[in-house]
Amino acid sequence: MASNSSGGSSDRQRIAQQRLRIIAGHLQRPVDGDSAILAAECKAQGSKPDTSREEKTVPRRRQEIMKWNGWGYSDSRFLFNKKGQAEFTGKRYRLSGMIIPGLKDWFECTFGASLQHKTPATPLLNSSAVQPPTLNEAFVEELKSTGIPFSQDAEDRVFRAHGHCLHEIFALREGKFGRVPDMVVWPNCHNDVVKIVELASKHNVCLIPYGGGTSVSSALECPPEETRSIVSLDTSQMNRILWVDEKNLTAHVEAGIVGQDLERLLNESGYCTGHEPDSMEFSSLGGWVATRASGMKKNIYGNIEDLVVHIKMVTPQGVIEKSCQGPRMSTGPDIHHFIMGSEGTLGVVTEVTMKIRPMPEYQKYGSVVFPNFEQGVACLREVARQRCAPASIRLMDNEQFKFGHALKPQVSSIFTSFLDGLKKFYITKFKGFDPNRLCVATLLFEGDREKVLQHEKQVYDIAAKFGGLAAGEDNGQRGYMLTFVIAYLRDLGMDYYVIGESFETSVPWDRVLDICRNVKARIVRECKERGVQFPPLSTCRVTQTYDAGACVYFYFAFNYRGLSDPVHVYEQVEHAAREEILANGGSLSHHHGVGKLRKEWMRETVSNVGMGMLKSVKDYVDPNNIFGNRNLL
Amino acid sequence: MTNTYRDSGRAGLVDERQFVDILEERRHSSDLGHALRTFNPHPYQGAAPCSAAELNKAVLEAQYLRYVTKEIAMETGSSVEEVRKEACGILEEMSQNLQLGFIRLMGYTLTKVFKRLFTSIFVNMEGLNMLQQAIQETPVILMPNHRSYVDFLIISYILFTYDIPVPVIAAGIPLAGMKMVGEILRRSGAFFIRRAIGSDKLYWAVLSEYVKAIVRKGYAPMEFYVEGLRSRTLKSLTPKLGMMHMVLEPYFKGEVFDITLVPISISYDRVLEESLLAHELLGVPKPKESTMGLLKASKVLQEDYGTMHVNFGRPLSVRQLCHGKINRCQYNLIPRDLPQKPTAEAQACVSWLAHLMVRIQEEGSLISPWSLMACLLLQAPITVLTEEGLLWQQLTEKTLWLRKLALDYGARLNWSGQAPDSDVMSSAVALHCSIVHRKAGRVYLVQEEELARKRPISLEEGVTRTAAAVLMLASYRNQLLHVFVRPALLATAIHITKSTQRNELFTFFCFLQDLFSYEFIFIPDKLSQDFEEACLLLKKCGAVHISQQEVTLSDMGLEALSFLQALLQPFIDSYQVMFRYLSEEGVNVFTEKQFLPAVRNLATKLILSGELHTYEALSSDTQKNVLSALRRLEAVTKLRASEQNEYKVNKAAVRRTGDILSGKIPPQMLQTTPDARL
Numbered sequence A: 001m002a003s004n005s006s007g008g009s010s011d012r013q014r015i016a017q018q019r020l021r022i023i024a025g026h027l028q029r030p031v032d033g034d035s036a037i038l039a040a041e042c043k044a045q046g047s048k049p050d051t052s053r054e055e056k057t058v059p060r061r062r063q064e065i066m067k068w069n070g071w072g073y074s075d076s077r078f079l080f081n082k083k084g085q086a087e088f089t090g091k092r093y094r095l096s097g098m099i100i101p102g103l104k105d106w107f108e109c110t111f112g113a114s115l116q117h118k119t120p121a122t123p124l125l126n127s128s129a130v131q132p133p134t135l136n137e138a139f140v141e142e143l144k145s146t147g148i149p150f151s152q153d154a155e156d157r158v159f160r161a162h163g164h165c166l167h168e169i170f171a172l173r174e175g176k177f178g179r180v181p182d183m184v185v186w187p188n189c190h191n192d193v194v195k196i197v198e199l200a201s202k203h204n205v206c207l208i209p210y211g212g213g214t215s216v217s218s219a220l221e222c223p224p225e226e227t228r229s230i231v232s233l234d235t236s237q238m239n240r241i242l243w244v245d246e247k248n249l250t251a252h253v254e255a256g257i258v259g260q261d262l263e264r265l266l267n268e269s270g271y272c273t274g275h276e277p278d279s280m281e282f283s284s285l286g287g288w289v290a291t292r293a294s295g296m297k298k299n300i301y302g303n304i305e306d307l308v309v310h311i312k313m314v315t316p317q318g319v320i321e322k323s324c325q326g327p328r329m330s331t332g333p334d335i336h337h338f339i340m341g342s343e344g345t346l347g348v349v350t351e352v353t354m355k356i357r358p359m360p361e362y363q364k365y366g367s368v369v370f371p372n373f374e375q376g377v378a379c380l381r382e383v384a385r386q387r388c389a390p391a392s393i394r395l396m397d398n399e400q401f402k403f404g405h406a407l408k409p410q411v412s413s414i415f416t417s418f419l420d421g422l423k424k425f426y427i428t429k430f431k432g433f434d435p436n437r438l439c440v441a442t443l444l445f446e447g448d449r450e451k452v453l454q455h456e457k458q459v460y461d462i463a464a465k466f467g468g469l470a471a472g473e474d475n476g477q478r479g480y481m482l483t484f485v486i487a488y489l490r491d492l493g494m495d496y497y498v499i500g501e502s503f504e505t506s507v508p509w510d511r512v513l514d515i516c517r518n519v520k521a522r523i524v525r526e527c528k529e530r531g532v533q534f535p536p537l538s539t540c541r542v543t544q545t546y547d548a549g550a551c552v553y554f555y556f557a558f559n560y561r562g563l564s565d566p567v568h569v570y571e572q573v574e575h576a577a578r579e580e581i582l583a584n585g586g587s588l589s590h591h592h593g594v595g596k597l598r599k600e601w602m603r604e605t606v607s608n609v610g611m612g613m614l615k616s617v618k619d620y621v622d623p624n625n626i627f628g629n630r631n632l633l
Numbered sequence B: 001m002t003n004t005y006r007d008s009g010r011a012g013l014v015d016e017r018q019f020v021d022i023l024e025e026r027r028h029s030s031d032l033g034h035a036l037r038t039f040n041p042h043p044y045q046g047a048a049p050c051s052a053a054e055l056n057k058a059v060l061e062a063q064y065l066r067y068v069t070k071e072i073a074m075e076t077g078s079s080v081e082e083v084r085k086e087a088c089g090i091l092e093e094m095s096q097n098l099q100l101g102f103i104r105l106m107g108y109t110l111t112k113v114f115k116r117l118f119t120s121i122f123v124n125m126e127g128l129n130m131l132q133q134a135i136q137e138t139p140v141i142l143m144p145n146h147r148s149y150v151d152f153l154i155i156s157y158i159l160f161t162y163d164i165p166v167p168v169i170a171a172g173i174p175l176a177g178m179k180m181v182g183e184i185l186r187r188s189g190a191f192f193i194r195r196a197i198g199s200d201k202l203y204w205a206v207l208s209e210y211v212k213a214i215v216r217k218g219y220a221p222m223e224f225y226v227e228g229l230r231s232r233t234l235k236s237l238t239p240k241l242g243m244m245h246m247v248l249e250p251y252f253k254g255e256v257f258d259i260t261l262v263p264i265s266i267s268y269d270r271v272l273e274e275s276l277l278a279h280e281l282l283g284v285p286k287p288k289e290s291t292m293g294l295l296k297a298s299k300v301l302q303e304d305y306g307t308m309h310v311n312f313g314r315p316l317s318v319r320q321l322c323h324g325k326i327n328r329c330q331y332n333l334i335p336r337d338l339p340q341k342p343t344a345e346a347q348a349c350v351s352w353l354a355h356l357m358v359r360i361q362e363e364g365s366l367i368s369p370w371s372l373m374a375c376l377l378l379q380a381p382i383t384v385l386t387e388e389g390l391l392w393q394q395l396t397e398k399t400l401w402l403r404k405l406a407l408d409y410g411a412r413l414n415w416s417g418q419a420p421d422s423d424v425m426s427s428a429v430a431l432h433c434s435i436v437h438r439k440a441g442r443v444y445l446v447q448e449e450e451l452a453r454k455r456p457i458s459l460e461e462g463v464t465r466t467a468a469a470v471l472m473l474a475s476y477r478n479q480l481l482h483v484f485v486r487p488a489l490l491a492t493a494i495h496i497t498k499s500t501q502r503n504e505l506f507t508f509f510c511f512l513q514d515l516f517s518y519e520f521i522f523i524p525d526k527l528s529q530d531f532e533e534a535c536l537l538l539k540k541c542g543a544v545h546i547s548q549q550e551v552t553l554s555d556m557g558l559e560a561l562s563f564l565q566a567l568l569q570p571f572i573d574s575y576q577v578m579f580r581y582l583s584e585e586g587v588n589v590f591t592e593k594q595f596l597p598a599v600r601n602l603a604t605k606l607i608l609s610g611e612l613h614t615y616e617a618l619s620s621d622t623q624k625n626v627l628s629a630l631r632r633l634e635a636v637t638k639l640r641a642s643e644q645n646e647y648k649v650n651k652a653a654v655r656r657t658g659d660i661l662s663g664k665i666p667p668q669m670l671q672t673t674p675d676a677r678l
């Protein structure tokens, strides 16, 4: 994640401090401490700039800071410089401004790609290529009278027409736009949303809630068959923490707030939610609720469903919410579970009460190297059995281990020590480890110092039983820091004929190894059968542990030179991989959701009756399909 | 669809260049040198190597076996520990102990034996190369047919010679009982399976875990006979599904990404056991498989057995084969280790695949000129063969005609174009001097002389004597039945029904397939395809015209048509004899032990009275097949309460079956349930 501070201190006792700073992320300007937490009234005066909002990350015009056809901030990207060395631009991240000498070789060897063969993206967004908006005049008229800001600008509309699936970004890079929303509205608060939904219902306008735009399930895509006017309801300006309840350790937050702001603001008063999905720089609280998101540190803090205490959602039938904030209830099926995972099909989540925790006193990274992936999985399984998983524990396979290697920057305290360390490891400790089989687990411990150290020992002891050797803190920390820049790498690949994506599943423990092997092999075989010239990168990691299973991520990328329709090939392979996942007892999704990308498998996933249940809820809550993004069902 | 699994464009005269004679080199270089060659194969890359002891340990510790052990302990009231010990014992009896040293020893011995028995052993290099590749990528199952004890270690021998990992081999337990040999085989990679496992739950569990562990670990290629045993008739046997299921399950359950099946067709010019087998079929008991037995058999080692062909088929991906046939999600909701009955879907898929493999084995086997001649000899009246002699001229002309038909039908003929045809046929007859001899331009059946000389033989003994020779002939005919069986069924249908209506012929064709389903191999679910193929082949040889509705005879193809129909006549006649026996008064409940001699007596009587023209009715194989077919048609039922495997006859049903087969009941009266078999 981006950070203002560039000098890394290796002083371990300052790590907690440092972590704070990492999370304190992207502030363009220093925060005014008091303004962070306020009991604000809704001010629906879009025309007048709101000063209290300036410190927030996401402006209405996202184009001011973000790419229109790639991941993240405009100023941050990977490129190969004139010397052919990879470098990461900007100042926001620890890696910013650094040279990554190993990347080129890895890239060329892994993909058979070459720096000579470029596939640059269309540089500018050509507004004239965007379909003119279909407007519902009556709706627009009435909306104007509410004073809620909106826009019909082509750029604004294009920004809200996609998430970050490969096919979406690929099309943008080629300057192709499909159906895009006809306008964008920016409600400021719950009441604004109520008004918008009422008007939309009245005038039969299609609404698509938009949070951070990080969806990877085609959830934000406008259904091409939709003939009504489509309005993107951008929640980004509903981004305040409305109150913090220190007695019950909860915070009441507007749903449009993005993860980094939420954490930063809470941190300032000594709290955190601990919810850190990899997309937390840009994804929003409402998006998390709508997709049933999962954070890296769920072992301590829980997934989004464990974190929410109360949800308010505006639907065409009215507002749905519970009457109290009891920590658990037996009142029939939990209505929160109709809302969580509804993917914008039922209404707009506007406000959420979330659990908060005091910030951890101490954090410590770690890493373990295993002789092979099998041993690594066995270790994670044992850790889960003993219920002693650290805040985060992730197991990378051998290919990812090598990839991590290739991403070592040239100079940095953290990185150099690792470099030397690793060399030493190879010579001494890892003798007998096959460099083509070994794999690495990264760890993050949190809590009070004493307990962290105790916990650490317990985990390392278990690891030792499975042939695991501790491989240093820096190695672990580096792994987690790369989390936030890896998303930028795909854009680099796309500059040189390489496309790829990751996808995830959850699976019972006894199936983990089988599913990893089979899905990776399936990807390789499918690529070969579809004429992909060079063997693809097909790798995986286990990213979460549960009592009864694990979450597994697959990464898949290939060089598409020689293919006439690479995205189609990509999609066919991903489709086959998903079939393979399901055939191996994996779930349709652990946290990315279904959207439109995976909806063909919904029926077999939840059974006919299950589909009927979901459909009848939709039919009652939104009989006219105002929330017409057509996800899930 | 089938074509995708088979080697296309390879039918016809076999190109000898594809095949390499592996004995050639052995004849020129040191046998010891071969046995001691450096052996450095590329094994399966997907798993770490593991020792025999580790394999056994993994089997005993498997969750599945733990479940079963517990279950059995509960059922029998013994302690888990006792059951576990028993499992250990079973595993000990079963497990192989593959060691390179013994492979070398085996290699040395086999070189000696093979060189003595065979002129050449031909192996297709292309198949070996593909196998070598496949072995590195997935667990591999080698699936040879089994026509002679000689081929038991031939695959290991070849793989050893070409630096490919040698297999572990599923073998019958009697082999294990042979002194020394058992242990040598064990160390050469054999693991031993009891013959009649029946309902021994623990045994099944240990065996299936053992097999699955080998597949999962990619421990070594695994070799097994999908036909279950050595075919005594040289005809393919209905595949056994138990082992096949065990082998496939790791794929079904996602424990491996894929499994490669390699069908292997081993064909002989002449089979060592030919006479032994014929006598077995006639009810002369088979000597126990003992070391002494083998040594005694060493007399057979003096003779010439021509060549042997080992044809490695194209490696087949189970994943591809099973696509759309098995929904692997069915294992998602129950722990995969839990003992469970396979679902109907899984069973159907296993059965389909097993049949397919046998069909591919058939298609990969090489047909010798002698098989063609045997076919034709069998169609001559028996008195011609035993007394007058068949004109050599006539036989050779007809053989050349049949050669063309076989080639048209896509058979792989081992008939080299280099030698003159007459030489080829002469040497075929010379090689089979145990069955026929040629004298003064005529060919005669050889009958066991010594027996005849001792004392005058009874008429019945005379029948048995002739029968032995006929059954030997029949076994060589059987090697090529698969080429002709589909069009032959249609020719028979046309002959019996006298119908020209396509749908009626199809109905009758289905009836015949059903009736002969133990006799010939048909892939389940493919009735209409088989029928289409039959139509096409009959048309190809000019025997019929085919339209939407009709199949009409053409004059040009009468010769082919009558040949094809005559090919099946012995089966039809034999079946009718047994139907007749079962319809007789007094036969109501019987055991197999009673059935076989009784039918044999009846058949002998009928042969002597001139009513029955085929000696094949005397074969216990045919007799057992009839029983199985009738059980399947529910004309005979096994009595459940009975301890001695008693059967009960439904005489009306048997009679009806016989009447359909003789054409008394017209095909319109048959209920068409084309896919009723599935």
Ligand SMILES: Cc1cc2nc3c(=O)[nH]c(=O)nc-3n(C[C@H](O)[C@H](O)[C@H](O)COP(=O)(O)OP(=O)(O)OC[C@H]3O[C@@H](n4cnc5c(N)ncnc54)[C@H](O)[C@@H]3O)c2cc1C
Binding pocket: A163, A164, A208, A209, A210, A211, A212, A213, A214, A215, A216, A219, A220, A235, A255, A256, A276, A277, A278, A279, A282, A283, A284, A285, A286, A287, A288, A289, A290, A291, A292, A293, A294, A295, A296, A343, A344, A345, A347, A348, A349, A350, A487, A591, A592, A593, A629, A631
């Ligand atoms: C690089 C990267 C890393 C990621 N890592 C993670 C991760 O670690 N864990 C994880 O869970 N996910 C991850 N994701 C997926 C994605 O970030 C999550 O699905 C996230 O919850 C989406 O939030 P968002 O605010 O961006 O929603 P959007 O993408 O804007 O919308 C997603 C869906 O939710 C609906 N929606 C959005 N806001 C609301 C609202 N207020 N009310 C009703 N419906 C709404 C939208 O209509 C849409 O259907 C990652 C994605 C990327 C690109």
